[in-house]
Amino acid sequence: MAVTIRDVAERAGVSTMTVSRVLNESDRVQSETRQKVEQVIAELGYVPNGLARGLSSQKTGVLALVVPDVSNPFFTKMVRGAENVAWHNGYRAILCNTESDLNREKAYLEDMLAQRVEGLLIVPTSDQSRRHLNLVQQHKVPVVLIDRSVEGFNYDLVEGDNLGGARRLVEHLLSLGHRRIAMLSGPLDISTSRDRLKGYRQALEDAGIVYEPELVIQTNVDQRGGYEATRQLLQLPVRPQAVFSVNNLAAVGVVEAVREAGLTLPDDLALVCFEDIDYASVICPFLTVMAQPAESFGTLALQLLLDRISGRAVDPRHVSLSAELIVRESCGAKQVRQPLELPVVS
Amino acid sequence: MAVTIRDVAERAGVSTMTVSRVLNESDRVQSETRQKVEQVIAELGYVPNGLARGLSSQKTGVLALVVPDVSNPFFTKMVRGAENVAWHNGYRAILCNTESDLNREKAYLEDMLAQRVEGLLIVPTSDQSRRHLNLVQQHKVPVVLIDRSVEGFNYDLVEGDNLGGARRLVEHLLSLGHRRIAMLSGPLDISTSRDRLKGYRQALEDAGIVYEPELVIQTNVDQRGGYEATRQLLQLPVRPQAVFSVNNLAAVGVVEAVREAGLTLPDDLALVCFEDIDYASVICPFLTVMAQPAESFGTLALQLLLDRISGRAVDPRHVSLSAELIVRESCGAKQVRQPLELPVVS
DNA sequence: GCCTCTAATGTTATCGGTAACATTAGAGTA
DNA sequence: TACTCTAATGTTACCGATAACATTAGAGGC
Numbered sequence: 001m002a003v004t005i006r007d008v009a010e011r012a013g014v015s016t017m018t019v020s021r022v023l024n025e026s027d028r029v030q031s032e033t034r035q036k037v038e039q040v041i042a043e044l045g046y047v048p049n050g051l052a053r054g055l056s057s058q059k060t061g062v063l064a065l066v067v068p069d070v071s072n073p074f075f076t077k078m079v080r081g082a083e084n085v086a087w088h089n090g091y092r093a094i095l096c097n098t099e100s101d102l103n104r105e106k107a108y109l110e111d112m113l114a115q116r117v118e119g120l121l122i123v124p125t126s127d128q129s130r131r132h133l134n135l136v137q138q139h140k141v142p143v144v145l146i147d148r149s150v151e152g153f154n155y156d157l158v159e160g161d162n163l164g165g166a167r168r169l170v171e172h173l174l175s176l177g178h179r180r181i182a183m184l185s186g187p188l189d190i191s192t193s194r195d196r197l198k199g200y201r202q203a204l205e206d207a208g209i210v211y212e213p214e215l216v217i218q219t220n221v222d223q224r225g226g227y228e229a230t231r232q233l234l235q236l237p238v239r240p241q242a243v244f245s246v247n248n249l250a251a252v253g254v255v256e257a258v259r260e261a262g263l264t265l266p267d268d269l270a271l272v273c274f275e276d277i278d279y280a281s282v283i284c285p286f287l288t289v290m291a292q293p294a295e296s297f298g299t300l301a302l303q304l305l306l307d308r309i310s311g312r313a314v315d316p317r318h319v320s321l322s323a324e325l326i327v328r329e330s331c332g333a334k335q336v337r338q339p340l341e342l343p344v345v346s
Numbered sequence: 347m348a349v350t351i352r353d354v355a356e357r358a359g360v361s362t363m364t365v366s367r368v369l370n371e372s373d374r375v376q377s378e379t380r381q382k383v384e385q386v387i388a389e390l391g392y393v394p395n396g397l398a399r400g401l402s403s404q405k406t407g408v409l410a411l412v413v414p415d416v417s418n419p420f421f422t423k424m425v426r427g428a429e430n431v432a433w434h435n436g437y438r439a440i441l442c443n444t445e446s447d448l449n450r451e452k453a454y455l456e457d458m459l460a461q462r463v464e465g466l467l468i469v470p471t472s473d474q475s476r477r478h479l480n481l482v483q484q485h486k487v488p489v490v491l492i493d494r495s496v497e498g499f500n501y502d503l504v505e506g507d508n509l510g511g512a513r514r515l516v517e518h519l520l521s522l523g524h525r526r527i528a529m530l531s532g533p534l535d536i537s538t539s540r541d542r543l544k545g546y547r548q549a550l551e552d553a554g555i556v557y558e559p560e561l562v563i564q565t566n567v568d569q570r571g572g573y574e575a576t577r578q579l580l581q582l583p584v585r586p587q588a589v590f591s592v593n594n595l596a597a598v599g600v601v602e603a604v605r606e607a608g609l610t611l612p613d614d615l616a617l618v619c620f621e622d623i624d625y626a627s628v629i630c631p632f633l634t635v636m637a638q639p640a641e642s643f644g645t646l647a648l649q650l651l652l653d654r655i656s657g658r659a660v661d662p663r664h665v666s667l668s669a670e671l672i673v674r675e676s677c678g679a680k681q682v683r684q685p686l687e688l689p690v691v692s
Numbered sequence: 693g694c695c696t697c698t699a700a701t702g703t704t705a706t707c708g709g710t711a712a713c714a715t716t717a718g719a720g721t722a
Numbered sequence: 723t724a725c726t727c728t729a730a731t732g733t734t735a736c737c738g739a740t741a742a743c744a745t746t747a748g749a750g751g752c
Contacts, residue, residue, distance in 0.1 A: 002485060002486075004737090004738060004739085005738065005739060006739095014701075015701065015702050015703080016702090016738090016739080016740090017701070017702060017703085017740080017741095018700085018702080020739070020740060021700095021701085023739095024740085028699070028700065029700075029701085030699085030700065030701090033700080033701085045481055045484045045485075047456050047459045047460055047481070047485065048460060048739070049401070049460060049462070049737085049738050049739065050397075050460030050461045050462070050739095051396075051397045051398075051400045051401040051406075051460075051461065051462055051737085051738080051739085052397075052401050052707090052737070052738035052739035052740085053460070053738080053740075054397045054707095054739090055395070055397040055398050055401055055706095055707045055708065055709085055737095055738080055739070056706075056707050056738080056739045056740040056741080057707085057739080057741085058707080060397075062461075070416065070422045070425050070426060070429075070441070071419065071422045071423055071425075071426055073417065073419070073625070076416045076417045076422060077417055079416050079417075079443065080417055080445075083416075083443050083445075087450065092442070092454060092457050093442075093443075094410075094440040094441065095416070095440065095441035095442070095443065096438070096439075096440060096441070097425065097426065097429050097439075097441065099426075099429075099430075104433065107438065108438060110393055111396065111408070111438050113393045114393055114394060114395060114396030114399070115396045115397065115408075115461070116395070116396070116397055135391055135393070139348060139391075140348075223625070223628070248625075249625065252625050252628050252629060255628055255629050256628050277626070277629075279419070279569070279594075279595065279598050279623050279625075279626050280625050280626035280629050280630075282569070282598050283598060283623075283626050283630065283632055283633065284626075284629065284630040284632055286629055286630055287629065348708095350707095350708055350709085351708065351709060352708080352709095360732090361731065361732050361733080362708085362709075362710090362732090363710080363711095363731070363732065363733085364731060364732080365709095366709070367730095367731085369709095370710085374729075374730065374731085375730075375731085376729085376730065376731090379730080379731085394708085394709075395707085395709065396709095397707085397708080398707070398708035398709035398710085398737090399708080399709055399710075400709090400737095401707090401708080401709070401710090401736095401737050401738065401739085402708080402709045402710040402736080402737050403710055403711080403737085404710095404737080
């Protein structure tokens with residue numbers, strides 16, 4: 001059907017191996033021959049069959065990025081960073097969107113294994129991703145986790161300082177005089193939710209405030225989840241004074257619910273959250289956030305992956321990136337900036 | 347190295363074809379045999395080699411989505427829509443990010459052809475993408491264009507009503523009394539820029555206003571581009587009263603530049619743009635926009651693609667989706683909503 | 693002139709599956 | 723009983739490249 005290497009070889013009057021050598025830029029081809037072959041390739045619009053190539057050579061030059069939600073700006077910034085590094089190192093990166101659905105995640109991972117990608121970057125859906133990841137490891141395909149760790153799966157990881165970041169956000173709220181602080185948490189089988197909850201509790205404890213379970217609502221870390229959780233919070237007998245949202249999209253839901261209830265931010269309810277939303281922040285610098293260097297997550301993770309692929313790395317490495325507190329209006333304070341700290345490699 | 351179909355066959359005491367039949371869910375296998383084989387597959391963690399499979403069967407079950415910028419929320423919403431439809435039809439969708447770079451676009455397209463994807467959804471970088479697209483067509487791989495058409499390439503297309511939308515936005519500005527209206531346009535080899543510019547000119551003409559070339563600035567349709575173009579506009583001897591930005595990200599740049607210049611929106615400069623940014627709009631409903639049904643772009647386009655793949659479609663089809671004017675603050679008027687019109691298939 | 697060596701190119705087997713055809717065994721039939 | 727038919731399974735060739743080894747021809751040494 002399609003043009004094959006044989007067609008090219010025939011028309012150029014050489015063997016398929018010679019064409020193959022031209023394709024792979026081996027220098028063992030006379031320049032006249034090479035030119036002739038290249039001309040025929042152009043004439044026929046020949047594109048080598050990657051399947052056959054990969055099957056034979058065991059190399060595809062493709063890396064896969066697997067994320068739970070492509071519409072989350074944090075992940076897309078990360079993806080851009082990773083894609084760029086991949087590109088400049090001669091790899092293509094393909095992206096898979098799992099919609100936080102374990103079945104899809106499994107299917108995509110198996111598919112990527114089947115397609116023989118040379119490495120995987122993944123933001124796992126939850127600790128339950130471990131089963132899939134074990135399969136990947138069993139196939140000896142290098143993996144690097146981003147943003148979320150997976151319990152019982154010790155491997156290369158680039159994550160944020162979730163505990164510390166959460167703590168600082170809550171401390172900030174405390175410093176503004178808030179005592180009754182709610183947390184909008186994600187599912188506890190996601191490491192970031194766990195760690196941020198820990199940070200929240202530590203900050204409260206250090207301030208001598210008793211932890212009240214009814215103030216912590218577990219929900220999905222998207223806009224809808226934030227919206228519903230906030231409605232729940234607003235119905236409590238004694239309303240919280242402030243909310244710490246586990247991430248940016250959930251915070252959007254908070255804003256929505258608060259407005260719908262006819263209340264005002266930050267007067268009726270102060271709000272802080274993890275992760276910034278760039279575009280929104282420029283249009284109106286409103287949310288007080290713990291901003292993470294998303295693009296660096298991607299570039300660093302891809303570096304780790306390349307190290308793994310080339311066999312340079314040995315033990316699992318963990319990179320922890322600090323976040324930056326950006327104080328805006330939603331917390332009810334005026335603007336201050338803390339410098340971004342450097343990455344810590346352990 | 348890895349577990350192959352032969353290993354499975356041997357261990358299960360059957361031939362490779364029987365294993366293959368189990369994998370492909372053919373019913374020509376006795377249920378005992380099937381169970382035995384499935385058990386061995388699970389034991390060995392066998393994942394069939396997609397390369398070999400695709401090579402032999404000429405089918406991969408993979409579709410590719412190629413977009414210029416994964417961090418543009420319009421594109422990611424579109425991607426989600428498309429991915430969902432693909433998934434529910436038994437296809438996997440992989441995403442390629444070209445960064446509006448023709449070379450990357452070319453490389454990814456060739457790669458996707460090489461990987462023998464069964465169909466392509468693409469938001470082309472510009473009219474110059476035609477060369478790559480011709481290559482795709484030559485390989486008889488079904489393609490559907492989204493959002494942008496390509497001059498000289500007549501194929502399935504899902505796009506917005508760019509001319510009409512632009513016109514309505516500018517008419518809205520005119521109705522608010524603005525006469526000196528600037529346009530922040532993208533490169534004219536991108537169809538959306540061309541059509542929106544046309545709409546802008548039509549609206550002015552109909553209002554009896556002379557077109558002033560100095561008021562139209564061509565730039566990149568991202569934040570940086572919008573920022574730089576606005577700085578240029580603000581330095582004109584006679585400042586414009588309003589700006590129509592070709593897209594949402596460029597509008598973010600406008601906001602940035604205006605604020606930096608110590609001016610205020612919409613008092614010193616009114617602003618309207620194409621395409622909404624969901625999250626930003628919830629946090630603060632500020633930009634007056636022509637909102638496009640991004641997700642529908644994706645789902646419809648993928649439907650068209652599936653039709654093509656199954657050979658149902660014949661002539662190129664064009665779907666045009668209307669946009670919705672959402673009046674907020676940046677134009678300097680109070681809020682009004684127009685209903686979304688239904689898609690038109692031609 | 694003969695031999696060695698190397699650069700350029702060719703031949704063959706193989707990667708891991710599936711398509712297409714072949715075989716086998718038992719059921720149904722006359 | 724012999725014969726056909728079909729369900730279950732096996733054999734072989736091939737998809738389109740490349741790895742590994744083979745061949746060839748001319749350059750250069752003696």
